[in-house]
Amino acid sequence: MNYEEYLRRVPKVELHCHFEGTVRPQTFADLANKHGVELPTQDADKLYDYDSIYEFLKIFAMVSSTLRDQEDFARAAFESIEDGVKLGNLKYREMFFNPTLHTGRGIPYKTVVDGLVDGAREAERELGVKCRLIADVYRQDAPEVAREMVEQVLEHRPEEVIGLGMDGAEAPDPPEKFVEAYRLAKKGGLRLTAHACEDAPAKNVATCLDVLGVERIDHGYHVLGDPELVKRTRDEGITYTVCPTATAVCYFDADDLTKHPIRQMVDEGLTIMINSDDPPMFHTDIGREYVGMVQAAEWGPDRVREFVMNGIDGSWASDDEKRQMRQEFERELDELDAQLER
Numbered sequence: 001m002n003y004e005e006y007l008r009r010v011p012k013v014e015l016h017c018h019f020e021g022t023v024r025p026q027t028f029a030d031l032a033n034k035h036g037v038e039l040p041t042q043d044a045d046k047l048y049d050y051d052s053i054y055e056f057l058k059i060f061a062m063v064s065s066t067l068r069d070q071e072d073f074a075r076a077a078f079e080s081i082e083d084g085v086k087l088g089n090l091k092y093r094e095m096f097f098n099p100t101l102h103t104g105r106g107i108p109y110k111t112v113v114d115g116l117v118d119g120a121r122e123a124e125r126e127l128g129v130k131c132r133l134i135a136d137v138y139r140q141d142a143p144e145v146a147r148e149m150v151e152q153v154l155e156h157r158p159e160e161v162i163g164l165g166m167d168g169a170e171a172p173d174p175p176e177k178f179v180e181a182y183r184l185a186k187k188g189g190l191r192l193t194a195h196a197c198e199d200a201p202a203k204n205v206a207t208c209l210d211v212l213g214v215e216r217i218d219h220g221y222h223v224l225g226d227p228e229l230v231k232r233t234r235d236e237g238i239t240y241t242v243c244p245t246a247t248a249v250c251y252f253d254a255d256d257l258t259k260h261p262i263r264q265m266v267d268e269g270l271t272i273m274i275n276s277d278d279p280p281m282f283h284t285d286i287g288r289e290y291v292g293m294v295q296a297a298e299w300g301p302d303r304v305r306e307f308v309m310n311g312i313d314g315s316w317a318s319d320d321e322k323r324q325m326r327q328e329f330e331r332e333l334d335e336l337d338a339q340l341e342r
């Protein structure tokens with residue numbers, strides 16, 4: 001087996017993947033058709049073309065606007081998990097969704113979350129993959145909107161919903177804006193994470209840890225600008241959920257992952273694990289993210305094993321689930337190692 005095939009077949013955990021960003025172009029087109037949403041082109045895949053977070057977020061909202069009925073959410077969630085399994089041997093996922101992108105256009109929160117849960121449970125039955133859900137604050141929302149969103153999440157809470165996160169454009173809306181939403185979520189027993197240092201200085205990581213109380217950092221690249229904070233998060237073993245292609249497209253050099261800051265994060269001893277972010281919207285998938293990033297950085301199988309184990313350790317699965325996943329992953333990785341041509 002060559003290394004590319006090996007990397008695709010490595011068992012994977014994903015902790016940074018946005019439901020709305022995983023909708024297949026064909027499903028986007030079907031749902032637009034179903035609900036009479038006019039798209040600027042019939043070829044939905046052609047819309048997935050941008051080089052800034054702002055342009056990306058426009059299309060992300062357009063995709064979201066085609067999701068309306070509970071079945072739409074269920075179908076897209078199932079397909080999203082199925083793609084992870086088929087294209088990258090996904091075993092476990094904690095997936096973001098943006099409640100206010102839906103409730104803000106009149107879709108009841110219950111419709112959204114019940115649909116996602118239907119899709120996730122079908123995927124668990126058919127594919128054996130558990131997918132939990134993290135409600136994301138949308139940074140461009142007002143603080144009261146985010147707080148009300150958390151209230152809704154806590155009021156109607158299937159067991160799959162385990163956490164609060166934060167996404168959207170980072171530079172104009174710093175994390176401290178949402179301290180109240182995070183406080184309420186913590187009080188309600190949700191686990192906490194946030195996108196930080198995707199497009200803003202290192203101090204956003206410190207704010208997320210110290211003011212919001214997050215346990216993980218989604219992205220985190222610009223932490224490299226503050227050596228003290230690098231040391232602190234290394235010592236504390238904070239998990240960084242990094243996404244090679246999506247951030248290369250929006251912020252770095254899309255064509256050259258050899259210069260991606262993820263490399264330096266690894267060299268600095270930070271705990272990272274690899275994710276797909278919004279896979280079809282960046283013409284990628286979780287298998288391809290491993291193939292592209294690992295080969296660009298010339299990391300060997302031992303490093304890869306470390307990253308997938310970081311995914312298990314950094315997840316919010318139960319201790320029992322983690323123990324089981326570690327065993328299963330070790331076994332699969334040993335089998336793959338034995339077949340790898342060196």
Ligand code: HPA
Pocket residue numbers: 018021060167168169195198246277278
């Ligand atoms: N960053 C910010 N907003 C997003 C992202 C991301 O990675 N994906 C979907 N919305």
Ligand code: ZN
Pocket residue numbers: 016017018167195218277
């Ligand atoms: Zn993201």
